[in-house]
Each structure stands twice: as C-alpha cells, then as structure tokens.
Amino acid sequence: MQRRTFLKNSAAGTAGLVSSSVLASCGETDKSSTTLPEKMENIGPIVICTWDFNNASAKAWEVLKSGGNSLDAVEKGVMVEEADVENQTVGLGGRPDRDGKVTLDACIMDKDGNCGAVLCMQNIAHPISVARKVMEETPHVMLAGKGAEQFALEQGFKKTNLLTEKSKQEWIEWKKTSQYKPIINIENHDTIGMLAIDQNGDLAGACTTSGMAYKLAGRVGDSPIIGAGLFVDNEVGGATATGVGEEVVRTVGSFLIVELMRQGKTPQEACEEGVKRIIEKNKNKLDFQIGFIAINKKGETGGYCIQPGFTYRTYSNEGHLNNPSDSYITS
Template sequence: EGITTLDACIMDEFYNCGSVCFLEKIKHPISVARKVMETTPHVMLAGSGAQQFALENGFELDDYVNPESEKAWHEWLKTSEYKPIINFENHDTIGIVALDAHGNLGGACSTSGMAYKIRGRVGDSPIIGAGLYVDNEVGACTATGTGEEVIRIAGSHLVVEKMRDGMSPEDACRYAVERMIRIRPEQSKTLQVGFIAVNKSGEYGGYCIQPGFQYAVHTNEGNVLVDARSYY
C-alpha cells in the first residue's frame, strides 16, 4: 500500500522497557517507545493506538516518503507479487547495546521492517526478548535481519542467557545463529540474521549467518568497525 510502518523498543538496567509497533507517520519511533517506558504502566503500544499516544505526547505527523522510495515502490507494484520477498537488502535495523561508566547496561532497537511486507507484519525489533534484551547482571544483545527467524528462538534473550552460562558475547551470538540454522537448515541458506552483544565486563562480540555483517564499536579508546564472523 506504500505506507511505511515503524517498530522500536528500548530497555534499561532496571528491566524497564517500552515498545511501539506498526506505527505510521511518526518519525523517531524509539523516542515514542521511550515515552511509553517512562510515562505508562505498559510495555508495548501498537498501530493506531501507538500513533494516538505519540500525538498526545507532542510528536508530529510526518509522511516521511522520499522520491526514491516512492519510485521504487511503484516499480515493485509493476513486477512483483504481493507477498514479502526476503533478501539481504530489503531490511535493516538500528540496534544499540551499551555499558556505561557506572557498569549499567541498556539497549535500543529501531526499524522500518522488511520492504514490501504484508500489511500488519511486525518483526523482531519491537519485541523484548527477540530483537533486544538487557539483563544488568549479565549483558545485553540486539539483532538484525529476518525478524521471523529471530522471533522463533527468542534470539536476544537466548544470547543473554548463554552469556549467563559463561559464554563470551561472540560465542553466545554464534550459539543463537547455530540454533536458528539447526531448526531451519534449508531456509537459512537464503537468510541473513546478525546478533551483537556486550557483557557486564565490557567484552563485546557479534555473529551472523551470511558474510557481510558489520557492527560499530565505540570505547574510550575510539571507534572501530568490526566484520562479524559468519556461519557460511
């Protein structure tokens, strides 16, 4: 239908969390998710209710359609079937996990989801435990890629729990990817999912299904772009 829908969630060191999904015509969904976390007793708001909440809290309607994306959508309408087409280029997510100077963890995740998806589709990004999870005793994790696969294994929660068991962040991310592949071995050959994680000691790591996934690291020593190891 040519309408962009946005998803986001945020979680702090006290297990406080907020989420919005299927949010239309509101920029910066992560800010709306934070407002949910800080001002309501709820965790997730969806669709028109999330939009109404945003408007009542000072956010403005914005169509955020640029000429390039509109042109691509019109071209897709001419040539594609009306079903979600999964590839490495048609989805992207901004995921952040952080450890502050006081040793506290937090994270956030925001996305417009898969391109040309069936209306109503929501991926992993706004789901606490799938696209993002934070446990201040252990670590934090976020995910990107094909959200359906992340949801199936509660991916970010799984990574944090494996860090609780003593795995390094990279090994925990690899464990989640390998479980995903074990469950759906044939499908995984055409999918991309990546995890990044940080533990309570400040160690970090990532792992993905296909080559080409990078993540940025910022520390007191500076910034670095890391090529994550991959299964294939």
C-alpha cells in the same frame, strides 16, 4: 497519566487478586538456581551497534563521554538513523509495506529491566522516543498501530509523512512484479540495534526499524519484541539482532544470548550459539540473513551472522571501529 500515579491508584484494587505464586514468579525468583558470571570490573563507557552506522555510534559515544547515562546514549544514537532519509531501513524514508505505507517498530530497555515498545506505527519519525515514553509514562510495555500514533501525538510528537520520493518511486517500480524476495544485507538489513554501558557500569539497549521492504500490511518482526530483537540484563549483559525477524522471534534470540552469557559463555560464543539455533531450524533454506551482537558487563563484545557481509560498530576508549562479523556461511 503518569506511570507512577497509575500504578499507585490501581495497586489497592488489584493486590488481592495476585496470588503468592505469581508474585514469586514475577519478582521473587530464587537466584540460587541461576549461575551469574563472576564479578567483573567495568572497563568504562562503550557502545556497540549493528551495521556500519558510524554517525549513530558517534552520537551515543558523545553522550557517554560527557558523563551521560546509557539509556540516553542509545536513544540519541539510534535517532540519528531514524532521521536519515538516506537510510531506507529505519525511520523517515524507510521502505513501505506493499500498500505503500511506512510503518515503524522500536523498543528500548533500561538497566532496571523497564522497557517500552511501539509496533506498526505510522506518521511519527522517532519511534524510539515514543517507545521510551511508553516505558516511562504508561503502565504498559507495547502500543501498536493507531493507538501508538495517537499516544505519540498526545505526547507532543509531530505528524510526519515518512514516505520520501525515493522510497515511493522504488515501491512503484516493485509493484510491476510484486515479487517478495528481499535482498540479503540490503532489504533485510533492516534494523539498527544498539547497546551501551555508561561510566557507572549500567547497560541499556535500543532497537528501531521500518521492517522488511514491501511486507504485508501489519507485519511486525523481532525488532520491537523484548527478548527477541533486544534484551538487557544489567547483571549480565545485552544482545540485539538484525535480519529476518521471524527467525529471531522463533528462538527468542536476544534473550537466549543473554542467558548463555549468564551461564558463562563470552559474547562471541553466545552469538554463535544463537545463530546455530536458528540454523538448526532452517537446515534446508539458509537464503536469509541474521546477525546478532552482544556485550557483557565488563565490555567484552561479540557478533555473528549467517551470511557474509554483516558488520558492527564499537566505540570505546580504544577507538571507533567497524568490526566485520564472522559468518556461518563463509562464501
């Protein structure tokens, strides 16, 4: 069922149940209470993504440079990593949970605040594209587990065995000890998050992952959660996260960073504050990695992390750069 048709058919039956106070909170917010950044001139197309995913950022830039929109750019960009069997943290070939099953999470968000997500989905190689279908073809934001897989198959996606021989053998080796101690910047370097601005100055974002290696069955981190792993506000900017998702969820990290930019902070300042909020809640145990990246409406970018080693890619008219991130812990 098309999203538009569903909403049209259900609107009449539900309109009388919605109070004026709910309408005010959902769609008629008083913007006089919010301080928006001064009107900024867009510098032109730009893409930013977590880690040194140069092929993904190059693909997104290809879409932007040819005049494509930011939503297509981020989808096509992260799909590169979803299809790369050598990347064991995203998509096909991702490391499994402790039961040997590869489960994928993803979300996507466009310039109008529309969003879609899939959680704990098996057997589908491109969760980001399924998330976009959820956004565009259903009245929902999230589909999970078997329901997400069934929806994907109904939409024409092909069933695929996501567990490669390499990841399978590593899992078998892990089972000998079954120690759950993810390695910083390796097993919890588990996400590609991407943000883009197109030639019209419009933003979109995408985030996709296979999650923590050898996690408990059913575990979902921040990556498919709008506001945690990804958030986009076309008036302000966008942010996305990587690392131990539980900590990002606890601070609603990406939403926080966008709101800090709304209040006037630069993307760099906002990312640093986002990390500091997490550190404040974990003063006695910083044995994990969190990395944030952000972009504002005029194309300024920033990134910050807890542990050394996090980098992020930018691609714009100024070039294709891998940017080492500053970190709270320096050695």
